Amino acid sequence: MPSYPTYDRSAVSVGIVHFGVxxxxxxxxxxxxxxxxxxxxxxxxxxxxxGVKPADEAMARALVPQQCxxxxxxxxxxxxxxxxxxxxxxEYLYAPDDPERVLRVLTREQTRIVSLTITEGGYNFNxxxxxxxxxxxxxxxxxxxxxxxxxxxxxxxxxxxRRRRGGIAPFTVxxxxxxxxxxxxxxxxxxxxxxxxxxxxxxxxxxxxxFPDSMVDRITPATTDDDREQVREELGVVDNxxxxxxxxxxxxLEDDFSLGRPPLELVGVQLVDDVAPYELMKLRLLxxxxxxxxxxxxxxxxxxxxxxxxxxxxxxxTRVYMDAEATPTxxxxxxxxxxxxxxxxxxxxxxxxxxxxxxxxCAESSDRIPKWVLPVIRQNLATGGPISxxxxxxxxxxxxxxxxxxxxxxxxxxxRLADEVGAAARxxxxxxxxxxxxxxxFGDLAQDERFAREYLRLAASIHEVGVAETxxxxxxxxxxxxxxx
Numbered sequence: 001m002p003s004y005p006t007y008d009r010s011a012v013s014v015g016i017v018h019f020g021v022x023x024x025x026x027x028x029x030x031x032x033x034x035x036x037x038x039x040x041x042x043x044x045x046x047x048x049x050x051g052v053k054p055a056d057e058a059m060a061r062a063l064v065p066q067q068c069x070x071x072x073x074x075x076x077x078x079x080x081x082x083x084x085x086x087x088x089x090x091e092y093l094y095a096p097d098d099p100e101r102v103l104r105v106l107t108r109e110q111t112r113i114v115s116l117t118i119t120e121g122g123y124n125f126n127x128x129x130x131x132x133x134x135x136x137x138x139x140x141x142x143x144x145x146x147x148x149x150x151x152x153x154x155x156x157x158x159x160x161x162r163r164r165r166g167g168i169a170p171f172t173v174x175x176x177x178x179x180x181x182x183x184x185x186x187x188x189x190x191x192x193x194x195x196x197x198x199x200x201x202x203x204x205x206x207x208x209x210x211f212p213d214s215m216v217d218r219i220t221p222a223t224t225d226d227d228r229e230q231v232r233e234e235l236g237v238v239d240n241x242x243x244x245x246x247x248x249x250x251x252x253l254e255d256d257f258s259l260g261r262p263p264l265e266l267v268g269v270q271l272v273d274d275v276a277p278y279e280l281m282k283l284r285l286l287x288x289x290x291x292x293x294x295x296x297x298x299x300x301x302x303x304x305x306x307x308x309x310x311x312x313x314x315x316x317x318t319r320v321y322m323d324a325e326a327t328p329t330x331x332x333x334x335x336x337x338x339x340x341x342x343x344x345x346x347x348x349x350x351x352x353x354x355x356x357x358x359x360x361x362c363a364e365s366s367d368r369i370p371k372w373v374l375p376v377i378r379q380n381l382a383t384g385g386p387i388s389x390x391x392x393x394x395x396x397x398x399x400x401x402x403x404x405x406x407x408x409x410x411x412x413x414x415x416r417l418a419d420e421v422g423a424a425a426r427x428x429x430x431x432x433x434x435x436x437x438x439x440x441x442f443g444d445l446a447q448d449e450r451f452a453r454e455y456l457r458l459a460a461s462i463h464e465v466g467v468a469e470t471x472x473x474x475x476x477x478x479x480x481x482x483x484x485x
Contacts, residue, residue, distance in 0.1 A: 002071055002083030002235055007037045009067075009087050012046035015262075017106055017171075018089075019152045020117040021049035021059055026086065027220040027245035029115060029176060031072055034088040035267040042262040045113075048091040048105055052152055060094035062240035068092050071231055071242040075353030082247075083235050095155065099148050106159030107168065112259035114159075115174040116186065118152055121367035121416060123179065123189045128370075128443040132192035143196050153193040160194075160209065161201050172210045172257045178287055179371055180279050183213035183254060212254035213275040215282050219246040219348060221305075221356035246354050248344075252278040277331040281338070284326040286345055288372040288393070292318045293349065294361035295396035299405055299467045305356040309349035313471040319346065320474075321389035329379045363414040365397055366421060370441050377451060387454055392474060395458040396467070398435040401425040406466055417441075428463065432456055 016033070018025060029047075036042035049068070051059055063070065068089040074082040095102045105111060116122070124133050134140065141147055142154030149155045156173065163170050173190065175182035187209075195202035221244055231242045253264065255271040265271050272278070290305070296317070297308030308314050322342045330338070377390045401421045403411050413422060420438065427434035436446040436455055446452055461470040 002073075002085050002237060004085045005034065005038065005069075005087035007040065007043070007087070009090060011043055012037065012088070012090050013044050013110060014048045014091060014105065014108075015045040015110055016047045016113045016115055017050055017111050018047050018115045018117070019050050019052065019155075020119070020122070021051060021056070021063075021089070021092065022117060023220045023223060023243045023245075024216075024218065025049075025115075025117045025176070026070060026089070026243045027072060028216055028218050028249065028251065029117075030086055030088045031084075031249075032251065032264060032267050032269060033262060034084075034086045036262055036264070037088055039266060041266070044110070045262040046090040047088050048093065048111075049089050050093050050095055050102055050105075050155070052095045052150065052155065054096075057094050057096075059241065060092055060097075063089070063092045066240060071235070071237050071239045073227070073231060073235075073242055073244050074247050075244060075351070076247055077347075077351045077353060079353060081234065081353075083231070083237070085237075096150070099155075102155060103149070103159055103162065106155065106171070107162045107166070109168055111171055113172050113174055113257065113261065114156060115176055116152065117176050119364065119367065120178055120371055121364060122152065122177065123185055124153070125185070125189055127366075127441055128439060130188070132189050132196075134192075134196055139193065143193070153190060156190060157194045157197065157201070157205075160205060161198070164201065164204050169259055170205070170209045172212065172259060172261075174212055174214065174253075174257075176214055176216045178216075178283060178368075180283055180375070181213055181276065182279075183211040183256075183275075187211035208258070210256050210258045212256040213279065214254065215250070215252040215275050215278040217250040217282055217286065218248060219351075219354060219356060220244070221354055222360055224355075244354065246348055246351055248348055250282075272334075277333040278336075280330050281333050281336065281341070283372050284329060284376055285322055285342060287368070288326060288376065288390070289318050289322060289345060289349070290361045291365070291369060291373055291397070292321050292389070292393050294358055295393070295400040296467055296471065298358045298362055298400060298411065299396065302358055304352075305358055305361060306350050306352045306354065308358055309346065313468065313475070315346060316475055317389060317392070317471055321393070324386050325380060325388075325390050326376055328383075328385055329376050359412070359414070362400060364416065365401070366415050366417040366441055369394065369397060374442065374445065377445070381448055381451060387451065388458070388474060388477065391451065391454045392458050392470070394436065395455055395462055398425045398428070398459065399462050399467075401435070402428075428459060432459060435459075 175186040252270045293308040293314045302308040380387050402425045424435045436442050
């Protein structure tokens with residue numbers, strides 16, 4: 001049976017409004033706040049979840065009838081289940097139902113933090129120029145004077161404007177998404193939106209609103225009907241939307257909050273002055289390594305991450321990528337043994353209890369590869385370091401994006417740019433560099449002679465001899481790759 005909240009939930013008041021209540025937020029930030037409440041503290045830091053997308057209506061239907069409680073099930077590699085009911089989310093608002101209610105909550109003095117897990121693509125900026133995309137239809141609609149907000153930008157900036165005009169100190173905006181310098185990116189994008197609406201408001205945000213950086217880590221697969229059934233059958237709990245997660249959890253957070261924060265250090269959060277070393281470590285080792293096993297793994301027939309992670313070919317490929325290409329691009333990480341961290345990552349990927357899908361790892365690649373993999377390639381090109389394995393990840397993505405595997409089976413590509421990346425990928429071999437000439441993703445990378453040569457070599461290998469032989473060839477070139485530096 002799961003453990004239940006021991007604190008009085010009726011005594012919890014909202015101090016945090018969170019946009020993007022998905023599995024990760026509920027396995028991570030909400031769980032940390034719940035742990036604080038279990039210690040008898042942070043009772044004024046309850047969470048109000050907000051959904052702005054049509055898909056978020058399903059979360060409202062799931063959470064509201066169960067008073068926003070849900071079951072968090074930690075699955076250990078040995079099959080042990082560790083269930084716990086989380087009570088730190090005390091309200092959930094589906095914004096399209098009552099936009100003004102959301103704005104009232106955001107404007108209350110008690111709301112001191114607005115946190116975000118809106119995905120890597122949710123920050124609405126060009127991958128290459130890093131400019132805010134003002135002509136995105138929903139964003140453009142929110143910029144019309146007097147418009148009812150429909151995006152996170154519209155809600156947050158309107159609430160900040162109301163607080164400014166009402167003499168209420170601004171809340172802190174805390175990004176928890178997998179983007180390097182996520183707080184800085186959030187500051188740039190929200191300020192850019194505000195500047196298009198009111199330059200004076202943008203200046204006020206620049207001067208008064210805090211945007212701390214953070215690094216967040218916990219593998220949290222999408223909940224399936226099998227998970228719901230297991231929670232019901234084995235734990236005796238009927239839960240509309242339980243959350244499954246791994247035992248590992250980490251949160252490194254810049255201690256930069258204008259109106260205070262929960263005492264997160266009491267539950268293991270690392271409060272630091274500079275998150276950058278930890279961010280790079282996580283993005284270029286964990287996140288990029290997920291991409292290393294994803295496309296090759298799918299093309300080899302694996303459907304679960306633990307299957308791909310325990311395939312000796314992919315395990316070797318991923319470890320060489322980590323050691324030879326990613327690690328040299330990192331900053332010194334205080335208090336972290338990188339060798340132990342990398343070994344632990346491979347063990348985490350191989351946890352059979354999580355049943356994370358390869359399809360989830362392959363999804364929304366156009367938002368992920370430019371942020372997680374391409375920076376490794378660019379830095380190694382600049383320093384003369386090896387690029388073969390990171391470039392192979394790009395080539396495997398292109399082959400996957402063609403939409404048909406080596407057996408002729410259809411691949412369902414889930415990506416906001418699926419049509420564009422698919423069309424470019426299918427131009428091989430007539431135009432073999434078409435994929436990496438997508439400037440909105442790769443910038444001018446295809447013009448780099450060394451990268452283009454390596455990409456062409458690997459793309460040709462994948463198409464001509466197949467994925468398995470390509471991986472074998474990369475394994476035999478490990479020494480050469482390492483010596484290339």
